[in-house]
Amino acid sequence: MTMRPSASLRARSHIVIFWLTVLTAASRTSALLLALPWLALQETGSATIVGALGALTLLAGQLLAPLLMLFADRLGRWRTAVAADVLTLAGCGAAALLVEAGMFTVAAMMVLGPLLAIGRGVGSATRKALVPDLAEEHRVRYSTVTAGREVMIVAGFVVSPIVSGYMLVDGASGASVFWMCVGFSLLSMVGMLLIPRHLGVVEHTDPGGFSVIRTPRRSLVSTMREHPALTRAVLMTAAVAAVAAVFQQVGAPVIAESIGDSDQLGLLIAGYALGSVAGVGLHVLAARTLGRFSTVVFGVALGVLGFALLPFLLEAGWAPGVGALVGAGLGMTNPLWATATAEYSPHHARSTVVAAQVLAAGAVGGLAPLAAGIGVEHLGVVPVMWVVATYWAGCCLLWLWRADTELTPRVIGQQMSPSFEQSGVNDHQSSGASRPTA
Numbered sequence: 001m002t003m004r005p006s007a008s009l010r011a012r013s014h015i016v017i018f019w020l021t022v023l024t025a026a027s028r029t030s031a032l033l034l035a036l037p038w039l040a041l042q043e044t045g046s047a048t049i050v051g052a053l054g055a056l057t058l059l060a061g062q063l064l065a066p067l068l069m070l071f072a073d074r075l076g077r078w079r080t081a082v083a084a085d086v087l088t089l090a091g092c093g094a095a096a097l098l099v100e101a102g103m104f105t106v107a108a109m110m111v112l113g114p115l116l117a118i119g120r121g122v123g124s125a126t127r128k129a130l131v132p133d134l135a136e137e138h139r140v141r142y143s144t145v146t147a148g149r150e151v152m153i154v155a156g157f158v159v160s161p162i163v164s165g166y167m168l169v170d171g172a173s174g175a176s177v178f179w180m181c182v183g184f185s186l187l188s189m190v191g192m193l194l195i196p197r198h199l200g201v202v203e204h205t206d207p208g209g210f211s212v213i214r215t216p217r218r219s220l221v222s223t224m225r226e227h228p229a230l231t232r233a234v235l236m237t238a239a240v241a242a243v244a245a246v247f248q249q250v251g252a253p254v255i256a257e258s259i260g261d262s263d264q265l266g267l268l269i270a271g272y273a274l275g276s277v278a279g280v281g282l283h284v285l286a287a288r289t290l291g292r293f294s295t296v297v298f299g300v301a302l303g304v305l306g307f308a309l310l311p312f313l314l315e316a317g318w319a320p321g322v323g324a325l326v327g328a329g330l331g332m333t334n335p336l337w338a339t340a341t342a343e344y345s346p347h348h349a350r351s352t353v354v355a356a357q358v359l360a361a362g363a364v365g366g367l368a369p370l371a372a373g374i375g376v377e378h379l380g381v382v383p384v385m386w387v388v389a390t391y392w393a394g395c396c397l398l399w400l401w402r403a404d405t406e407l408t409p410r411v412i413g414q415q416m417s418p419s420f421e422q423s424g425v426n427d428h429q430s431s432g433a434s435r436p437t438a
Helices: 003-044 047-069 077-100 106-138 142-155 159-167 175-194 216-226 228-259 262-289 292-308 310-316 319-344 347-365 368-379 381-402 418-422
Strands: none
Touching (some): 003 047, 003 077, 003 106, 003 142, 003 228, 047 106, 047 228, 047 368, 077 106, 077 175, 106 319, 106 347, 142 262, 228 262, 228 368, 262 292, 262 319, 292 310, 292 381
16 A cells, blocks of 8 residues: 555656656757758758758658667667667767857758757657557556657747747857757756666567567568558658648748748747647547547648638738647647557557658658758748648548547557467567556
8 A cells, every 4th residue: 555656656757757858859859950940041041952951851860760760679769769869969069069160061960960860860759669668667548648748749849949049040150059959968868867777678578488579570561460550640640740841941941031030930930839739738638528530620620721821920920820820730630640659559569660650751751841942942932831731631631531440549458459469469468578567
């Protein structure tokens, strides 16, 4: 009896610390996503260069980073997350020193941008893979840990972009932004060191002697074949990545420059983040009362409304309104794909599944910022954003048409399909590694 309160407190503290590491990592990401495109735009004045930097950064974060993630299940997901924080810390420190020395040119951005994207990509994907580990460790709903993670991600885009935007006004060098990112990296790394190191460690065999660690390709193929719902979640995350990448890396800087200075960019991204936080809250409420189907419909309607009102909001000079509506739409829908991924990912292959998700996002959205940058230069920002809205709405409606079991929440301990259990892959039942400790 006396052990239960302390165990419960320990469980809550681990989850809260995990959420705080997500918050600091997201704050770092938002600052970098604001600073690098803005500095490139001020250096060259070319939206095409900004789009090229965005494409190169996205390709590194969503194509190269997942190749490293494929081995995170073997190395341990916790250990991989810490290593990613160390890499990002080194990259931010190098950028700050180059700025101080007056050597942070576009060429340096093209090198450090992808390097930072790899560190951020591996760290973010590994933390996402740790979500079901934490939920099962402490017997908490998948949706609870997932929603907390989503809130922390978007919360990291509230204050940090505003502060970063003001740090970059009047042609500032950006050194202070990179030093701030160094601090965020240190906090994130310390937080990861405080949560249990055994999370995400996969036993190589179950009690019956069957191997549960396969090659990444075999593990992924087996998992996807057994769970069409997981496949659809992976594809939807990839599809929406293009929308977020185009809006954040091309649309936002161009919209902000057309209205004012970098402070408008910070306000726009902050509006996007606040809208996303509100969207996640609406998602939690709507998913439990109206169901997942209606939640997606309302979310898409909000996001499309934001894109449709873009010319009127630009004329009024109200950048935060654009970001708020688009963020609310994405915030209402994105947690569903993340929750479905957590619900259907087997313990032994979670990093591999997330890596596939990020790879698919890179394949679908990797070239989107470059294409959008070229389109903005020739057509303007409004037509390009309308095309993005049409694409996003079409993908969500297609998912609603094909969705099946993922429309109903899955609970911890729910049985996988019989064939999946018999194959020896489902170590939720065959291996003690995935079961919560007493």
